[in-house]
Amino acid sequence: MKVAVSGLNNTDNPAPGIPVIKSLQEKNSIVGFAYDPNEPGNYMNMCEKVYMMPYPSLGFEELKNRLLYVQEKEGLEAIIPNLDAELPLYIKFQDEIEAMGIKLCLPSLENFELRNKNKLDKLSKKLNMTYPKTYEVSSLRELEECTKESNFPLMIKGNYYKAYKAHNLESAIESFYKISNEWGFPVLVQEVVKGEELNLVGVGDGKGELKGAVAIKKLTTTEIGKIWTGVTIQNEKLMEIAKDFVKDTKWRGPFELECIVSMNNVFMIEINPRFPAWVYFATEIGVNLPQMVVDIMQDKDIKSQLEYPQNKMYVRFTGELVTDFTDFIKLFSTKEL
Amino acid sequence: MSKIKYQKPTINKIDFAMASKYGSPMKTQKIRSEIDGVKVSDLTQKYGSPLFVFSQRKMEELYHNLHSAFSSRYPDVTFGWSYKTNYLNEICKVYHDLGSIAEVVSEFEYQKARALGIEGKDIIFNGPYKPYADLKIAVREGAKIHVDNLFELDDLEKIADELNMKIPVAIRINMDTGIYPQWSRFGFNYESGEAYEAVKRIYDGGKVYLNGLHTHIGTFMLDSNAYKVATIKIMQLKEQVERDFKSQIDYIDLGGGFASKANLKGVYQSADVIVPTPDDYAEAITNVIYEMNKSENLPKLFLETGRGMIDEAGFLLTSVHGYKRFPDAKKGYILDAGVNLLYTSTWFNYNIELDKRYEGDNEASILNGPLCMNIDVIEESIMLPPLNRGTILSVSPVGAYNYTQAMQFIRYKPAVVLIDKDGQAKLIKDVDDLGTVNHKEA
Amino acid sequence: MQTIDQLVLDENNMAFHPMMGNSYQLNAIAREILTLAKHHKSKDEIMEELLEKYDVSKNELFIDVSDFFSKLKVYGLA
Numbered sequence: 001m002k003v004a005v006s007g008l009n010n011t012d013n014p015a016p017g018i019p020v021i022k023s024l025q026e027k028n029s030i031v032g033f034a035y036d037p038n039e040p041g042n043y044m045n046m047c048e049k050v051y052m053m054p055y056p057s058l059g060f061e062e063l064k065n066r067l068l069y070v071q072e073k074e075g076l077e078a079i080i081p082n083l084d085a086e087l088p089l090y091i092k093f094q095d096e097i098e099a100m101g102i103k104l105c106l107p108s109l110e111n112f113e114l115r116n117k118n119k120l121d122k123l124s125k126k127l128n129m130t131y132p133k134t135y136e137v138s139s140l141r142e143l144e145e146c147t148k149e150s151n152f153p154l155m156i157k158g159n160y161y162k163a164y165k166a167h168n169l170e171s172a173i174e175s176f177y178k179i180s181n182e183w184g185f186p187v188l189v190q191e192v193v194k195g196e197e198l199n200l201v202g203v204g205d206g207k208g209e210l211k212g213a214v215a216i217k218k219l220t221t222t223e224i225g226k227i228w229t230g231v232t233i234q235n236e237k238l239m240e241i242a243k244d245f246v247k248d249t250k251w252r253g254p255f256e257l258e259c260i261v262s263m264n265n266v267f268m269i270e271i272n273p274r275f276p277a278w279v280y281f282a283t284e285i286g287v288n289l290p291q292m293v294v295d296i297m298q299d300k301d302i303k304s305q306l307e308y309p310q311n312k313m314y315v316r317f318t319g320e321l322v323t324d325f326t327d328f329i330k331l332f333s334t335k336e337l
Numbered sequence: 338m339s340k341i342k343y344q345k346p347t348i349n350k351i352d353f354a355m356a357s358k359y360g361s362p363m364k365t366q367k368i369r370s371e372i373d374g375v376k377v378s379d380l381t382q383k384y385g386s387p388l389f390v391f392s393q394r395k396m397e398e399l400y401h402n403l404h405s406a407f408s409s410r411y412p413d414v415t416f417g418w419s420y421k422t423n424y425l426n427e428i429c430k431v432y433h434d435l436g437s438i439a440e441v442v443s444e445f446e447y448q449k450a451r452a453l454g455i456e457g458k459d460i461i462f463n464g465p466y467k468p469y470a471d472l473k474i475a476v477r478e479g480a481k482i483h484v485d486n487l488f489e490l491d492d493l494e495k496i497a498d499e500l501n502m503k504i505p506v507a508i509r510i511n512m513d514t515g516i517y518p519q520w521s522r523f524g525f526n527y528e529s530g531e532a533y534e535a536v537k538r539i540y541d542g543g544k545v546y547l548n549g550l551h552t553h554i555g556t557f558m559l560d561s562n563a564y565k566v567a568t569i570k571i572m573q574l575k576e577q578v579e580r581d582f583k584s585q586i587d588y589i590d591l592g593g594g595f596a597s598k599a600n601l602k603g604v605y606q607s608a609d610v611i612v613p614t615p616d617d618y619a620e621a622i623t624n625v626i627y628e629m630n631k632s633e634n635l636p637k638l639f640l641e642t643g644r645g646m647i648d649e650a651g652f653l654l655t656s657v658h659g660y661k662r663f664p665d666a667k668k669g670y671i672l673d674a675g676v677n678l679l680y681t682s683t684w685f686n687y688n689i690e691l692d693k694r695y696e697g698d699n700e701a702s703i704l705n706g707p708l709c710m711n712i713d714v715i716e717e718s719i720m721l722p723p724l725n726r727g728t729i730l731s732v733s734p735v736g737a738y739n740y741t742q743a744m745q746f747i748r749y750k751p752a753v754v755l756i757d758k759d760g761q762a763k764l765i766k767d768v769d770d771l772g773t774v775n776h777k778e779a
Numbered sequence: 780m781q782t783i784d785q786l787v788l789d790e791n792n793m794a795f796h797p798m799m800g801n802s803y804q805l806n807a808i809a810r811e812i813l814t815l816a817k818h819h820k821s822k823d824e825i826m827e828e829l830l831e832k833y834d835v836s837k838n839e840l841f842i843d844v845s846d847f848f849s850k851l852k853v854y855g856l857a
Contacts, residue, residue, distance in 0.1 A: 038353060054365075059607030062365065088610045138515070181603060184559075186515070329793050332351060333804055343835035346809035346847045348794070350854055351802040662849040697806050723843075 006033035007082030008041025019280035195262035206252030345723035369690035387674035395650035406615035422643025427765035444471035507549025553592025568625035588637035597648035644737035651736025675706010680742035695722035
């Protein structure tokens with residue numbers, strides 16, 4: 001398959017693109033979708049070709065025109081979009097994109113909305129999980145009120161993205177403004193729950209079956225909160241939740257569950273409708289989730305893979321490369337490389 | 338020797354962090370050489386520049402999309418054309434011809450609707466300020482009065498005595514629908530019980546009676562669920578009132594506020610993604626009515642959509658008068674239209690289209706209006722190829738509010754053209770002149 | 780005009796300033812103007828040459844070339 005992959009940033013704030021490409025490159029040919037000529041993935045020689053893409057904020061018309069252009073030149077067969085900002089557009093217009101002969105493996109709009117944090121409450125109950133006490137606030141007055149009921153620290157979160165921990169009212173207000181300016185209202189205020197933060201990456205086939213999943217614990221994170229080292233874990237309860245989640249929603253495509261797990265409870269914190277940037281960890285230990293996504297796109301019958309070795313450790317490091325400045329200039333001026 | 342085709346010289350320093358500053362380097366030139374088959378250059382040549390242009394085709398398409406979303410789900414739906422959104426006579430006529438009644442919020446708008454031949458019974462009279470004399474005319478002519486406050490109720494009771502009649506009224510309710518900001522300054526509050534108290538006050542007085550409930554929860558609503566909440570509250574109040582006062586509420590009016598495909602400033606995702614469809618709105622409202630209706634008859638449903646039915650049908654054509662280079666290297670264009678005509682530029686990023694393809698690299702530009710005022714800026718930062726003097730830009734969507742809120746400030750208010758369904762342009766409002774402005778002056 | 784002398788112009792209409800590490804994107808006529816400037820032609824001489832060659836009025840060219848040189852100034856190139 002000729003697959004286009006976005007999210008080629010690979011700095012200390014890595015996007016999932018390069019890990020996804022590393023998982024796919026053996027069996028597929030790869031086209032890179034970049035939003036900035038500075039993205040390191042443009043120069044790592046892992047893509048046959050790199051195209052600059054219009055910002056998602058420009059709307060579907062711009063995306064469609066660009067896809068038509070790339071489609072004509074490359075005969076693209078599939079796209080795996082990996083960035084939060086572009087997912088709403090790809091999910092909402094997946095029928096139109098599929099009609100261009102480009103396969104996608106994404107959740108339905110309804111399922112995408114489900115991860116709207118103010119709906120996670122209901123979903124958590126369905127999955128026998130606990131959802132931390134959460135308030136929806138749309139004004140400073142409401143923000144102040146809920147800080148009287150619940151004690152600091154509190155998480156201040158956007159409805160879809162962004163979360164900041166606040167230890168006092170001032171920092172809560174600052175985060176409230178930061179989030180509402182970018183993502184609008186409501187802003188969520190959530191009690192901080194105690195337990196281990198565990199993450200699970202999985203792929204659903206759209207028919208209710210969890211095709212593959214790997215759970216990890218992040219051991220250390222970098223200064224900006226990205227995983228640095230991690231270890232595989234086996235948590236029956238978390239795996240059951242992932243299975244129920246996929247069964248219940250008929251989730252199609254990749255997802256990441258962020259949970260806080262204590263001895264008795266699993267708290268749902270967030271569902272991301274895409275691969276995390278550490279997805280290559282799963283590939284390395286034998287669960288190639290990006291390849292599963294490509295197989296699901298082709299309606300291939302694949303067997304599910306929920307077993308993986310214990311005690312595997314993940315270590316992220318930075319690398320460097322030297323390329324010709326003319327490549328950058330070419331990508332900058334012609335929008336392709 | 339024949340000369341070579343000229344192109345303006347451009348040089349752009351590559352800003353390695355440009356992406357974040359100026360928007361996408363991938364942005365393509367957006368071109369609009371015509372509106373409904375009429376060339377923009379012919380329009381400005383014939384009617385002058387700047388020029389507001391409305392597409393009747395698009396207006397009707399938006400009307401039908403929204404109307405069929407509701408009428409396919411609900412048997413008794415009436416749209417009231419929101420005059421304040423755009424009260425040009427020919428624009429109002431288009432919506433009246435399609436079946437809309439009038440929704441007005443002042444004596445001036447009321448008079449405008451009457452002058453267009455709309456009968457009193459087909460006018461919804463809203464708003465926090467209704468002068469006594471005009472309120473009396475509206476009552477006499479059978480208009481649907483939507484009461485905003487207790488003072489207005491006092492006025493109506495006095496009018497009832499004077500006219501020796503019992504006046505049917507609706508009251509406006511404000512409520513919390515989870516939307517920020519909550520519009521709490523119009524009508525009576527639901528959650529505090531103020532609305533119920535007002536109804537009780539109506540029946541205690543005995544001179545007017547209630548036959549409608551109205552709410553209007555906000556503007557540019559991006560969450561259709563808010564309408565669900567609003568409808569639930571209105572239906573609850575309806576049931577309560579009908580039970581406690583043995584009355585019958587004929588109609589509910591859920592106002593307007595439906596969003597258009599305009600791009601709000603400060604919102605990252607495009608309108609494509611975030612604006613609900615007519616079906617989303619219609620479903621949110623009608624499902625609740627069916628679920629909650631306890632009366633024998635379903636209430637009549639009124640809606641007062643303005644923006645959602647016209648915004649995308651309106652364009653402002655403006656021409657490049659000149660340009661200069663600013664100390665931050667941006668190119669500053671001087672246009673013949675500015676914030677005097679584009680009141681909504683404070684909240685929206687417009688779609689700005691060129692009259693033809695221009696050669697040359699995009700450079701960071703700023704679009705300034707013609708006013709001798711530092712704030713007269715339409716776009717702070719936009720990537721544009723080098724334009725010529727006389728280049729015509731189409732600014733859209735500007736169908737809602739921009740004409741009615743356009744100021745006669747520094748320059749005259751411009752002409753307006755409507756392109757009818759056959760693609761014929763006709764002047765529906767001529768450009769003002771000194772006579773217009775001086776008309777009432779000493 | 781010393782800074783302009785240091786600019787390296789390439790066939791992709793890019794200009795690179797090796798001393799400062801800055802890059803500039805040009806169009807063909809901008810490249811032509813810079814080439815002439817590197818040959819120490821004055822602004823007036825450059826305009827004269829362009830007027831001879833291109834289908835453009837003197838007034839339009841004057842505005843555009845002046846604008847181009849103002850931008851070079853902003854960039855510290857002139």
